[in-house]
Amino acid sequence: MPSYPVIKSAAYCLAHVPDLVRYGSKPRRELARQPELATKLAHRLRSYDEAVRYPANQTFIGNLTPETLAAMPRPWFRPAADAGATTPPAQGPFGEIVDQETFYGLLRRADVLQPPLFVTDDKHRQRLAARLAAHPLLPGLNTDSTQLPTSPSLAPPPSSALPLLLGDELYGYFLGDQRAEGHDDENLAAHHLLENLCTKASGSLALNWLLHRAGIEPEQIDFVISCGEEACGDRYQRGGGGMAKAMAELCGCANASGLDIKNFCAAPASAIIMAAALIQAGVHQRIAVVGGGSLAKLGMKFQAFLDHGMPILDDSLAAMAFLVTTDDAKSPIIRLDPGAVGKVPIAASTSDEAVFRHYLLAPLAALGLKLTDIDRFAPELQNPEITEFAGSGDVTKKNYRKIAAMAVLAGQLGKEEMEAWISRVGMVGFAPTQGHIPSAVPYLGHAMAAMEHGEIKRAMFLARASIFLNRCTSLLDGVSFIVEQNPGSARQDENKRNSREE
Amino acid sequence: MLQGKKAIVFGERDDISGTTISTCLRAAGCEILYEATACFV
Numbered sequence: 001m002p003s004y005p006v007i008k009s010a011a012y013c014l015a016h017v018p019d020l021v022r023y024g025s026k027p028r029r030e031l032a033r034q035p036e037l038a039t040k041l042a043h044r045l046r047s048y049d050e051a052v053r054y055p056a057n058q059t060f061i062g063n064l065t066p067e068t069l070a071a072m073p074r075p076w077f078r079p080a081a082d083a084g085a086t087t088p089p090a091q092g093p094f095g096e097i098v099d100q101e102t103f104y105g106l107l108r109r110a111d112v113l114q115p116p117l118f119v120t121d122d123k124h125r126q127r128l129a130a131r132l133a134a135h136p137l138l139p140g141l142n143t144d145s146t147q148l149p150t151s152p153s154l155a156p157p158p159s160s161a162l163p164l165l166l167g168d169e170l171y172g173y174f175l176g177d178q179r180a181e182g183h184d185d186e187n188l189a190a191h192h193l194l195e196n197l198c199t200k201a202s203g204s205l206a207l208n209w210l211l212h213r214a215g216i217e218p219e220q221i222d223f224v225i226s227c228g229e230e231a232c233g234d235r236y237q238r239g240g241g242g243m244a245k246a247m248a249e250l251c252g253c254a255n256a257s258g259l260d261i262k263n264f265c266a267a268p269a270s271a272i273i274m275a276a277a278l279i280q281a282g283v284h285q286r287i288a289v290v291g292g293g294s295l296a297k298l299g300m301k302f303q304a305f306l307d308h309g310m311p312i313l314d315d316s317l318a319a320m321a322f323l324v325t326t327d328d329a330k331s332p333i334i335r336l337d338p339g340a341v342g343k344v345p346i347a348a349s350t351s352d353e354a355v356f357r358h359y360l361l362a363p364l365a366a367l368g369l370k371l372t373d374i375d376r377f378a379p380e381l382q383n384p385e386i387t388e389f390a391g392s393g394d395v396t397k398k399n400y401r402k403i404a405a406m407a408v409l410a411g412q413l414g415k416e417e418m419e420a421w422i423s424r425v426g427m428v429g430f431a432p433t434q435g436h437i438p439s440a441v442p443y444l445g446h447a448m449a450a451m452e453h454g455e456i457k458r459a460m461f462l463a464r465a466s467i468f469l470n471r472c473t474s475l476l477d478g479v480s481f482i483v484e485q486n487p488g489s490a491r492q493d494e495n496k497r498n499s500r501e502e
Numbered sequence: 503m504l505q506g507k508k509a510i511v512f513g514e515r516d517d518i519s520g521t522t523i524s525t526c527l528r529a530a531g532c533e534i535l536y537e538a539t540a541c542f543v
Contacts, residue, residue, distance in 0.1 A: 265543075349522065349525070350521040350522050351519075351522045351525075380516065382543050387542065387543065390542065392514075392516070392542040392543065395516045398516055398517065399516070438543065464516075466541035468519075468539055474539075476515060476539075
């Protein structure tokens with residue numbers, strides 16, 4: 001019997017950062033043009049309590065299943081006053097939702113530059129350090145912030161500095177690279193470096209949770225792959241990378257090396273496939289795939305929310321991490337048989353039918369499977385409550401209609417069965433619109449739980465990448481992989497059933 | 503119907519890409535003046 005690499009664990013985290021929304025790409029541009037929007041934006045920011053209560057966020061960290069979320073009446077957002085007395089926990093089986101002060105603590109601890117990028121005063125430094133120290137998982141992060149330089153009070157910042165606020169309270173400033181080599185380099189300006197450090201801090205939170213969930217020491221990881229969309233580097237190597245090792249260093253993964261994989265939104269799926277291939281080839285034993293959050297995507301739809309009198313729902317950085325290892329006869333396997341990993345070749349046209357033929361039908365055919373052999377499909381899983389207000393519709397639902405249409409075209413499903421089939425194999429989108437984060441893999445944690453409980457046996461993950469956004473091609477990309485209940489685990493379940501019957 | 507007409511094409515990644523729309527329109531004899539594909543997520 002062939003052996004496959006497994007997805008051993010998964011972690012998902014959110015950092016609720018309402019006061020960083022203004023530094024998202026869209027709000028930043030619009031606020032520069034219309035400063036009066038700042039007050040309107042501030043009035044529509046959610047409290048931490050409201051973000052924790054939000055059912056889509058609860059689904060992301062695993063306290064709710066996608067099925068439970070789908071049964072909840074829309075709109076999912078309810079003001080705290082209407083949402084009942086009990087706030088659900090901020091920690092879930094997959095990870096947690098941290099508040100802004102905790103995230104500022106992480107951001108400061110992620111800052112290794114001298115002079116520092118995140119300058120603060122003694123009072124706030126102590127407060128942020130205490131915040132991390134009180135957290136059950138975060139004191140172990142491998143930098144001692146007490147050794148970072150600080151000052152009794154904040155000096156007047158340069159005009160390019162970004163104030164880091166919590167409500168009305170100033171916690172400090174975020175600067176560009178203040179050294180000589182940082183001058184005249186727009187890649188090292190404050191907002192670019194804030195974007196990169198937000199990815200590092202949030203990704204490190206997810207990696208820390210992954211280690212905790214898997215019950216392993218950081219030193220046991222031998223390789224880390226980052227799959228975020230940030231561009232780290234200076235003017236001579238913009239987008240050069242190094243994020244994976246930066247996060248691994250912060251989390252104490254002393255024996256790991258790492259690298260960054262880029263494929264726009266599909267990078268997490270691509271990274272999981274590559275991690276699995278490296279494991280299968282025997283190059284590494286335990287690989288962590290990490291995707292940090294995207295500052296640029298915060299507030300991307302803020303104008304639509306203002307227009308509809310809604311709270312700003314894209315107010316959180318999202319991060320996730322996956323542990324890929326050799327077969328443990330228990331965890332879900334990732335199929336790496338010839339042709340099982342889906343791709344969209346250059347020669348494919350950009351028509352949806354052609355794209356789906358390549359990354360949906362071809363892998364199933366290679367494995368001798370039909371679409372109806374898949375228990376759940378995970379396509380783009382953007383929270384529809386965010387995309388619909390902005391006029392983009394329900395992206396997840398659109399994808400299911402196309403998948404079902406392909407099943408009909410392939411003669412594997414009757415046209416009249418489409419809706420019922422979609423309700424069985426589909427789910428509602430629940431991930432924040434953080435670029436690479438919602439692309440198929442938010443379901444991986446839920447899929448692992450469903451396989452453990454024997455509810456599903458096989459899931460297919462379909463991720464899309466808008467690579468045409470690089471202005472170097474008009475192509476798009478698609479990546480897919482199939483995860484199955486481990487045959488060893490299935491045999492153990494069968495043995496248990498047989499022994500009970502005897 | 504589209505022979506000799508001029509078209510401006512807006513596509514979307516999660517619907518129909520601009521490239522695909524343009525390919526169909528060109529096949530029908532249309533001239534594409536501008537084409538863009540947006541990604542709204």
